[in-house]
Amino acid sequence: MKHYQAWCFDLDGTVYRGETAIPEAVRLIGQLRDSGSRIFFITNNSALTPQMQAEKLMRMGIRAAPEEIMTSSIATAGYLAGQYGRMDVTMIGEEGLREALEEAGHRIVTEGGEAVVVGIDRQISYDKLAAACLAVSAGAPFIATNGDLAFPDERGLVPGNGAFAGLIGSVTGVQPVVIGKPESHMIAEIARKQGLRKDGMILVGDNYETDIKAGLRFGIDTLHVDTGVTRKEALAGHSEQPTYSLRSLSEWEI
Amino acid sequence: MKHYQAWCFDLDGTVYRGETAIPEAVRLIGQLRDSGSRIFFITNNSALTPQMQAEKLMRMGIRAAPEEIMTSSIATAGYLAGQYGRMDVTMIGEEGLREALEEAGHRIVTEGGEAVVVGIDRQISYDKLAAACLAVSAGAPFIATNGDLAFPDERGLVPGNGAFAGLIGSVTGVQPVVIGKPESHMIAEIARKQGLRKDGMILVGDNYETDIKAGLRFGIDTLHVDTGVTRKEALAGHSEQPTYSLRSLSEWEI
Structure with a gap:
């Protein structure tokens, strides 16, 4: 073949x-x-860094190097840099997204972001969502690491990143650019x-x-x-x- | 007239x-x-109790008694009792909703609720939303105190209860009964x-x-x-x- x-x-x-x-x-x-x-x-998956994802594969006996892992977080950080250059970012997300944004030269800010980036965040809060909505309404580019509405955990289907991006979309009337x-x-x-x-x-x-x-x-x-x-x-x-x-x-x- | x-x-x-x-x-x-x-x-508004809402009116010089206040929370608790009787309820919401549900004889539980009731909750968390999604997917009646997607605060439009109910709807494929x-x-x-x-x-x-x-x-x-x-x-x-x-x-x- x-x-x-x-x-x-x-x-x-x-x-x-x-x-x-x-x-x-x-x-x-x-x-x-x-x-x-x-x-x-x-x-x-936007939550894990390449290092964390490679270790997860290695634990299952699958050889993998961090350089071989492409996550929606890395592609998001690259997309943002390519479209707009380095930015102050209002981020909803976990370690994988934080590391990817910072490695691409962006700065994570708690309010007044020039761009809004949304990944899965198990520490989501009303204030984070409100800050994201306010920045999107003010014209900041709005990017979702992926559009997955739900994913299965051991109990059943729980909210995915796309559901939170959808919430921000329903509040602001702006739909995100989806990367994953x-x-x-x-x-x-x-x-x-x-x-x-x-x-x-x-x-x-x-x-x-x-x-x-x-x-x-x-x-x-x-x-x-x-x-x-x-x-x-x-x-x-x-x-x-x-x-x-x-x-x-x-x-x-x- | x-x-x-x-x-x-x-x-x-x-x-x-x-x-x-x-x-x-x-x-x-x-x-x-x-x-x-x-x-x-x-x-x-599902967040305030009738007592709190009456006091708010009185502070503005508007005479009002708690018995004269009808909130979406009270109507929600009454709707639930009328349709299903007293229930164990997975609640997302604040004091107004909590009081209304308890006064109507419902019991608020953190998981395994027989019904899911969603009002505005400025202390929202991933775990609360996941528990609500799991209960709705398991067949629990799904009720939203209102469908308002956004409301203005002093900074601009921030997420309303309807946006969170919409998130649960997008994860579960089930649309809520809206009360307000x-x-x-x-x-x-x-x-x-x-x-x-x-x-x-x-x-x-x-x-x-x-x-x-x-x-x-x-x-x-x-x-x-x-x-x-x-x-x-x-x-x-x-x-x-x-x-x-x-x-x-x-x-x-x-």
Whole structure:
């Protein structure tokens, strides 16, 4: 099968499920490394730093370096710098977003921000939301690390970042620029930083609505794997198809 | 002009503006009391108890008794009791909602509520919102004291209760039952508690979209006054008209 210079793997549902590695994925990633391909991991999770995310993978026995992790927080900080330069940012978010913004040269302020950036924040407060609404109403660019309305924890579906961005949108009448999948900013950031050509890149993911759409939007090859959200049979209902669809990553031949 | 047994006054924009009484309203309310009419005040504000709201009116020189105050919190507690009986309630809200629920015989619980009630809560937290989402997803009735997306504070528009109810709706896919204006639950609760007939009641308000619509929906006479949100000229654009529209409440003749 085709040799790709760079493989971009989604995480949950593709490389692991919950806290458990998917062995076929781990094996393929090892073979790809041996064959000279570069590996990247992309995640809508804005809360973890690349270091934290790499350690999480290592705990599951999946080799990963922080430089290989692309998060919605890093892509958000890069998008902001590219569009506007360094800014004072009103941030709603956790450590992953804080570190990404600061490393990109932005300054985090509690009020009067020139931009509003919203990631998941389990320490959300009324005052943080009010400050974000006031800044957006005053004209600050409004950016959401991702648009995910909910995510599952051990009890059921709990609010995701997109639900808080939606709240700010309903108060201000302004909709955010969304950075995470299904938008293609994270893949674009990998291509830009690494100097990669689109025809040498492939995106691997289990979720048609987020992963595959992100790859299609960026215009690179895509591989759907039936180990997570979207069943292989459900692909037929979509007009745009992934380049490949496999039951398991063990079916890929190097 | 017609004598009404009971006058239901909206507050902000009708009886006062911000922290200042509107003298024409205060004068009319006094004349109506003298002529034997009963006075009620209705408010979407779920945070204040009737005692707190009456004290706020008294500080502005407006005579008011706690029994004359109908809040969205009281109507919510009454709606819940009427529909389901006494319940264990997962509450997001402040003192006005807490007191109203407890006085109606409900019990406030931190998790596993049989119903979810959402009012404005300046101490909102991720855990409160997650608990509400989990209970709604598990099938608990979902009630919002009002649907107001935003309200003005001294800095600008900040999030209202409806924005938080909307967040829970976007996570769970369930839309709340809304109690406050423009719904008619508060007026219905006054009529029920006081044994009033619809043809003896009138609603007075400045806002067509909330006050006048609530009166129209309940099927009582309505008086629009041009001292707040909706200008008299803007009424022409609506198919359903209030019974009366006045520049100022000084124009009403007892």
